[in-house]
Amino acid sequence: MNKNKQNKESFKMEVRLAGSGGQGLITAGMILAKAAVLTGKLNAVQTQSYGPEARGGASRSDVIISDYEQIYYPKARKLDILLAFNEESYYKYTPLLKGAGILIVDEKYVPEVKEKNAIRFPFITTAKTEIGTPIVANIIAVGFIGGLTGILGKKVLREAVTTSFKEAFRKKNLKALEIGYRVGGKHTERMKFL
Amino acid sequence: MPNKERPALVQGNIACGYGALAAGCSFFGGYPITPSTEIAEFMARELPKRGGKFIQMEDEMGSLAAVIGASIAGAKAMTATSGPGFSLMQEHIGFAYITETPIVVVNVMRGGPSTGLPTMTSQSDTLQAGFGTHGDYYAVAFAPSSVQEVFEYTVKAFNAAEFLQTPVVLLMDETLAHMREKFIYPPTDSIEVINRKKPETPFAWFKRFEMTPDCISDFPAFGDGYRYHITGLVHDPMGFPTAVSSEIVKSAEKLRDKILIHKDRFTYYEKFMTDDAIWLIIAFGTAARSAKQAVIEARHHRMKVGLLQLYTIWPFPDELIAELSRNVEGIVVAEMNMGQLIREVKKACPRKLPILGANRYDGVLITPDEIIHSLKAVHGSKEK
Amino acid sequence: MGPKSPIYDYLRYKKKFPTVWCPGCGIGTIMGAIIRAVMSLGYDKNDVVMVSGIGCSSRMPAYVDFNTLHTTHGRAIAFATGIKLAKPHLKLIVVTGDGDGLAIGGNHFIHAARRNIDITHILINNSIYGMTGGQYSPTTPRRAFAYTAPYGNIEPDFDVVELGIAAGASFVARTAVYHIIQMGKIIEKALKHKGYSLVDVISQCPVLYGRLNKMRSPVEMLLWQKEHTVDIKVAAKKSPEELEGKYIVGIFKDDPDMPEYVSEYQKLIDSLKE
Structure with a gap:
């Protein structure tokens, strides 16, 4: 997080969620940003980049959360948090992490990680075994980042998830959020760096 | 539609839809094209709920033709497109210039020429927005930079179009169109909405393209009881084709002067x-x-x-x-x-x-x- | 017909006459038939909109005292679609030529027919591009001559009636300038019909088509229409050999029960109110 020089209370957090198209990372970014805006106190902007094909290509979603009145440049530059759901994203974006930035990888899909302090968690496998579908791995990640950072309360995260899915999918996604939030909460000591 | 009491996370394309509805848009004609499609999808959902009309036409020329037709019939009308579609629409943007028909054309810029970079951002239609169609004319184009501003400038685009009776281009880009950002719906009474000038003179004295001091003429809708002619040919104040030198000059200068006379009012920075x-x-x-x-x-x-x-x-x-x-x-x-x-x-x-x-x-x-x-x-x- | 004829109430004759059309052209006759049909149906002129594209036929709106819109080449139907949707009580008459309506405007034509939107489309079919000086069109018959077919046309022509039916228009008819009484009746029926009504009117361009195809006078061309058209009821009793090279005239399709687009849209609006 950036301490703003003009105002010591201010902060800015830059998050990048990266993987393959179809992994739901744009949705994940959207929900993180939505939760931030729903606090009523924070500003957020979410951007994305993707190829012409919806599935299989590289996909990336950036979220900037801040209490600045305006966020100018809307893309992440120096990452506070990088979530990588495939190897390509890990190699490509890890150099953009700040010194104290946190790297989170799916331990099955990014098996070899050089950074000793990287947080490794089987998001996709957990989604399959705990909830019965890999589709909700993205929401486990949302919960994880929520629990890790502690900036977004569980209440707004639940609201952001509830309002982003149709009735039929809400239950599974809320469960995914709970799991992620709990596991992410175990790593809050990492936030001391920031 | 957003909760008006609370900040919401809104996508640029959707804020454009909100702005259009706030401005009183009741007609959307369009053709699917990345990265503008969310605007069409939003209007397809929201317009019929309000008694408005959405139509997906067979191509972009047809889209803009339907939009101009709807405007002539009295509706505030728009389309949204991107590079290749914007190129196809150029003939009808020209038709809207010469027939002085208010319409809003949203161009979400992507890389070009041709199919170019359909999912990537660009500002390479900047000159096209000013000089895209053939002939002499003065264009109006606005360009917002945030989701909040997309709302604001969509309303302003309709206002300028209605006031000036001309097509107005709203230039967005892929980044802005797909960006989601904090958005606060402004208080309804703070949104200024301008409508086109309607005639007070009886039909017998009415001239659709009458020369006026500020170059803005009365514009009744088809069906309002003022039967008149509209043509893409250079026309006299009645709207009929002309080949008389003095009338050609006046008609051309009206298209220029109505923009220049009101330039300050619509210059935002x-x-x-x-x-x-x-x-x-x-x-x-x-x-x-x-x-x-x-x-x-x-x-x-x-x-x-x-x-x-x-x-x-x-x-x-x-x-x-x-x-x-x-x-x-x-x-x-x-x-x-x-x-x-x-x-x-x-x-x-x-x-x-x-x-x-x-x-x-x-x-x-x-x-x-x-x-x-x-x-x-x-x-x-x-x-x- | 003297100046006191009621038809003059529907013409901008003081402002716009004489017309641009050449002597012997069929378009004026068709304009008269359209006006008489509107008169006989008692429509308020304020409720009638005539839309055209580009070409000789497309100059018609300037001469009639309705709400009139002269648009771009081939796009009249798309403009009319917007007007009709925005103000459904208006009566939309679109006049196109054959090049205008079937070549550059062919896509709008088939899609408007598919939607079955309540528009009357009078397709003035003289088998040539007249305004640009005599080039072949989608309805120029094989082996006919045009300035861009100087050795005879090698392209097959469209059958407008079959095209309209296949595209989904709910009223499809063909007539000819020679059959002026029939033309009037058909146009009246087309106007009354709710849905896309297509009338293919065989017309004559003596100055270009006639001159290039050995029919130098308007009379010769009208006689050609007489000889080459067969009424649909008569045609039913004839063999394909007897109908070779003939154009069948009459009403081919008149289905009032097909869902009409603007009404369907209104149903959608009403359903969302509940």
């Missing part, structure tokens, strides 16, 4: 830290956000930099550029193309000073660092 600036950045759209960040960072390095953010691209604010250029030693024009706006800036600057571009045209949003790099170059060129 923001000066950002320009008061003491020695170096000036000029930018619009999402590139202006990168430029603002560049200003902040350059000032950390004690460079006295300011930004002129243009929201009105056409008619180009020459006088404003001339005025601001007086107090600076160099200008950087930051844009996501190979240098389109910079030509206008150079034309508008009365004195000789270094004007450099900060350009990016690989489908990626220009960065603050790239703009600072150009600032340093313009600084260096002055030192020599």
Whole structure:
């Protein structure tokens, strides 16, 4: 997080969620940003980049959360948090992490990680075994980042998830959020760096 | 629709839909094209709920034809498209100019020419928005840079179109269109809505294209009891084709003068830290956000930099550029193309000073660092 | 017909006459038939909109005292679609030529027919581009001559009636300038019909088509129409050999029960109110 020089209370957090198209990372970014805006106190902007094909290509979603009145440049530059759901994203974006930035990888899909302090968690496998579908791995990640950072309360995260899915999918996604939030909460000591 | 009591996370394309509805848009004709499609999908959902009409036409020429037809029948009407569709629409944008029909055309810019970069950002239709169709005319185009501004400038685009009776282009880009950002729905009574001028004279005295001091004529809708003729041919004040030299000249000058007479009213811009600036950045759209960040960072390095953010691209604010250029030693024009706006800036600057571009045209949003790099170059060129 | 004829109430004759059309052209006759049909149906002129594209036929709106719109080449139907949707009580008459309506405007034509939107489309079919000086069109018969088919046309022509039916128009008819009484009746029926009504009117261009195809006078061309058209009821009793080279005239399709687009849209609006 950036301490703003003009105002010591201010902060800015830059998050990048990266993987393959179809992994739901744009949705994940959207929900993180939505939760931030729903606090009523924070500003957020979410951007994305993707190829012409919806599935299989590289996909990336950036979220900037801040209490600045305006966020100018809307893309992440120096990452506070990088979530990588495939190897390509890990190699490509890890150099953009700040010194104290946190790297989170799916331990099955990014098996070899050089950074000793990287947080490794089987998001996709957990989604399959705990909830019965890999589709909700993205929401486990949302919960994880929520629990890790502690900036977004569980209440707004639940609201952001509830309002982003149709009735039929809400239950599974809320469960995914709970799991992620709990596991992410175990790593809050990492936030001391920031 | 957003909760009006609370900030919401809204996508740029959706904010455009909100703005259109707030302005009173009741007709959308369109054809699917990335990255503008969310606007059409939103209007398809929302318009029929309000008694409005949405139609997906067979192509972009048909879309704009239906939009113009609806406007002639009295509706506030719009379309949304992107590069290839915008090119196809050019003939009918011209038809709207010559027939003085208010319409709003949203062009979400992506890389080109041709199919180009369908999912990547660009500002390379900047000149096309001003000079895309054949013939002599003066264009109006606005360019917002945030989700909140997309709402605001969609309303302004309808207002300008209705007031000036002309097509207005809203230039967005892929980054802005797909960006989700905090949005606060403004209080309804704070939204100014302008409607086209309607006739008070009886039918017997009515002339659709009458020459008036401010070049704005009365525009009753088809079916209002004023039977008149509209043609894409150069026409006399009654609307009938003419080949009389004096009438041709008057008709052409009306299209120009109605824009120039009201230019100040529809020239929107923001000066950002320009008061003491020695170096000036000029930018619009999402590139202006990168430029603002560049200003902040350059000032950390004690460079006295300011930004002129243009929201009105056409008619180009020459006088404003001339005025601001007086107090600076160099200008950087930051844009996501190979240098389109910079030509206008150079034309508008009365004195000789270094004007450099900060350009990016690989489908990626220009960065603050790239703009600072150009600032340093313009600084260096002055030192020599 | 003297100046006191009621038809003059529907013409901008003081402002716009004489017309641009050449002597012997069929378009004026068709304009008269359209006006008489509107008169006989008692429509308020304020409720009638005539839309055209580009070409000789497309100059018609300037001469009639309705709400009139002269648009771009081939796009009249798309403009009319917007007008009709925005103000459904208006009566939309679109006049196109054959090049205008079937070549550059062919896509709008088939899609408007598919939607079955309530528009009357009078397709003035003289088998030539007249305004630009005599080039072949999608309805120029094989082996006929035009300035861009100087050795005879090698392209097959469209059958407008079959095209309209296949595209989904709910009223499809063909008539000819020679059959002026029939033309009037058919146009009246087309106007009354709710849905896309297409009337293919065989017309004559003596100055270009006639001159290039050995029919130098308007009379010769009208006689050609007489000889080459067969009423649909008569045609039913004839063999394909007997109908070779003939154009069948009459009403081919008249289905009032097909869902009409603007009404369907209104149903959608009403359903969302509940």
